[in-house]
Amino acid sequence: MRSAHRVETVRSAERTLMAQLPPGALMQRAAAGLAAACADALRRVYGSRVVLLTGSGDNGGDTLYAGARLARRGAGVTAVLLNPDRTHPDALKALLRAGGTTTTPSAAAQPIARADLVLDGIVGIGGKGGLRPDAAHLAELVTASHATVVAVDLPSGIEPDTGEIHGTALRADLTVTFGTHKPGLLIDPARTYAGSVRLIDIGLASTLPATPDVESLQHADLAALLPHPAAESDKYRRGVVGIAAGSARYPGAAVLAVAGALRSGAGAVRYVGPAADAVLARFPETLVSDSGPKKAGRVQAWVTGPGAGDDAAPVTEALSTDVPVLLDADGLRLADVAAVRARTAPTVMTPHAGEAAALLGVAREEVESARLTAVRELARRYDATVLLKGSTTLIAGPDDATPVRVNPTGTPWLATAGSGDVLSGLTGSLLAAGLAPLDAASAAAYLHGLAGRYAANGAPTAAQDVADALPQVWRDIRA
Ligand SMILES: NC(=O)C1=CN([C@@H]2O[C@H](COP(=O)(O)OP(=O)(O)OC[C@H]3O[C@@H](n4cnc5c(N)ncnc54)[C@H](OP(=O)(O)O)[C@@H]3O)[C@@H](O)[C@H]2O)[C@@H](O)CC1
Ligand SMILES: Nc1ncnc2c1ncn2[C@@H]1O[C@H](COP(=O)(O)OP(=O)(O)O)[C@@H](O)[C@H]1O
Numbered sequence: 001m002r003s004a005h006r007v008e009t010v011r012s013a014e015r016t017l018m019a020q021l022p023p024g025a026l027m028q029r030a031a032a033g034l035a036a037a038c039a040d041a042l043r044r045v046y047g048s049r050v051v052l053l054t055g056s057g058d059n060g061g062d063t064l065y066a067g068a069r070l071a072r073r074g075a076g077v078t079a080v081l082l083n084p085d086r087t088h089p090d091a092l093k094a095l096l097r098a099g100g101t102t103t104t105p106s107a108a109a110q111p112i113a114r115a116d117l118v119l120d121g122i123v124g125i126g127g128k129g130g131l132r133p134d135a136a137h138l139a140e141l142v143t144a145s146h147a148t149v150v151a152v153d154l155p156s157g158i159e160p161d162t163g164e165i166h167g168t169a170l171r172a173d174l175t176v177t178f179g180t181h182k183p184g185l186l187i188d189p190a191r192t193y194a195g196s197v198r199l200i201d202i203g204l205a206s207t208l209p210a211t212p213d214v215e216s217l218q219h220a221d222l223a224a225l226l227p228h229p230a231a232e233s234d235k236y237r238r239g240v241v242g243i244a245a246g247s248a249r250y251p252g253a254a255v256l257a258v259a260g261a262l263r264s265g266a267g268a269v270r271y272v273g274p275a276a277d278a279v280l281a282r283f284p285e286t287l288v289s290d291s292g293p294k295k296a297g298r299v300q301a302w303v304t305g306p307g308a309g310d311d312a313a314p315v316t317e318a319l320s321t322d323v324p325v326l327l328d329a330d331g332l333r334l335a336d337v338a339a340v341r342a343r344t345a346p347t348v349m350t351p352h353a354g355e356a357a358a359l360l361g362v363a364r365e366e367v368e369s370a371r372l373t374a375v376r377e378l379a380r381r382y383d384a385t386v387l388l389k390g391s392t393t394l395i396a397g398p399d400d401a402t403p404v405r406v407n408p409t410g411t412p413w414l415a416t417a418g419s420g421d422v423l424s425g426l427t428g429s430l431l432a433a434g435l436a437p438l439d440a441a442s443a444a445a446y447l448h449g450l451a452g453r454y455a456a457n458g459a460p461t462a463a464q465d466v467a468d469a470l471p472q473v474w475r476d477i478r479a
């Protein structure tokens with residue numbers, strides 16, 4: 001599991017750790033890790049040209065100490081001081097002793113244009129809001145240069161706790177972060193500003209709380225979560241997933257939801273709705289029932305909503321059962337908030353940003369720019385597990401104390417019609433297999449993202465191909 005902690009939590013853990021160590025020890029650990037990462041990025045340090053964008057806080061201090069280490073190895077290092085009077089004094093002395101030089105923001109254009117490497121030490125976890133004008137000007141010069149950009153702790157200008165960006169932020173190729181990930185490094189829009197992220201161990205794990213604020217499943221977590229049939233399994237023990245989806249107008253949504261469910265570990269898939277012929281033509285193994293969800297026979301989880309059009313009946317009926325329900329697409333609009341809140345079994349909702357915006361009564365852009373706030377608010381309002389789809393898929397449980405999950409595997413190739421229907425069936429299958437709602441939804445997002453990558457393999461793909469790639473993803477994870 002990859003963990004991320006909010007600034008307040010990081011600060012408190014740092015205080016506890018610092019009290020156990022000699023003064024400055026943490027900053028030296030950070031600077032040593034940062035210098036090593038920069039050396040890797042440069043490949044050859046001796047003779048390279050390095051520019052340090054230096055703010056007046058400890059983020060600037062880390063940067064100057066790392067610059068001193070690079071200067072001692074033969075790099076030509078120039079520090080651009082945004083606030084010369086308030087620059088970290090000891091770190092500045094160390095740089096100058098190592099042979100580094102300083103300059104002002106107004107004279108920074110030439111050194112930045114000639115740099116091989118730029119370190120962004122303008123602001124770290126002490127930042128608020130977008131970059132101020134002089135720092136924003138430096139960010140423009142960096143964007144126009146060919147230098148590799150390494151952000152120190154975070155790309156300056158992003159909101160560390162949420163991944164929001166208000167104004168200008170600096171775009172990095174690599175972010176070297178200290179002690180723990182910060183939520184903003186994992187969540188869009190800020191995530192794309194961070195480039196690849198390298199975590200430096202400064203000993204903080206010993207003082208951070210065990211429960212992070214945000215977390216992200218990794219391969220090993222998936223391998224442990226995926227259901228696997230045992231010797232005594234039968235189709236009911238493996239889980240029967242019910243799909244109440246599709247309409248005469250949108251039969252394809254039902255077919256794709258069934259496709260996702262069949263390839264995700266359920267022992268059987270039951271279908272109810274007007275698209276039975278289309279479903280059977282493609283998947284003869286589906287159990288089709290003429291009645292609604294309540295009378296369809298044994299089912300351990302229902303998926304409802306994809307392609308439903310305006311028919312609220314199957315949605316309402318599925319919600320009235322006492323098994324987990326996945327609500328997607330039209331189902332989100334057709335479901336009554338009070339009915340969802342009143343359920344005793346879990347509900348998982350899977351809106352994209354547009355659907356989430358409609359449910360929250362805000363503009364789509366508001367959801368996209370503040371994903372963490374939106375997913376938490378929906379989970380709270382509906383007392384449900386909410387999976388917010390998009391460039392970074394987030395999953396929140398109804399309880400605020402539970403970390404929000406961020407899916408690390410997504411790919412923009414998944415932005416293709418019907419891929420969300422595959423995800424619904426997939427999630428339903430994992431719910432039917434007995435996974436807890438947060439695990440089912442985050443494991444499904446993980447599998448779906450990888451299946452999108454496998455299916456696309458660098459070229460356009462379609463939703464059916466994503467479903468077809470699921471078994472190979474499954475095999476690779478279990479291997
Ligand atoms: N604590 C530790 O043990 C360890 C901490 N470590 C490091 O310390 C960093 C945190 O340092 P920090 O607390 O000094 O804050 P920091 O991020 O440098 O920012 C403060 C400066 O930014 C400025 N500023 C603010 N907003 C701005 C904006 N929008 N645009 C432009 N400027 C803005 C603000 O200006 P002011 O408001 O004071 O005028 C002030 O000068 C952390 O990220 C990590 O790198 C590591 O060494 C490991 C051990
Ligand atoms: N830019 C993106 N990057 C990664 N994944 C994306 C992106 N855009 C969309 N997706 C994913 O593609 C899927 C699209 O689902 P959805 O919007 O419901 O489409 P549909 O309704 O056509 O099935 C979701 O899993 C979503 O997370």
Ligand SMILES: [K+]
Nearest residue numbers: 120123152154
């Ligand atoms: K920074």
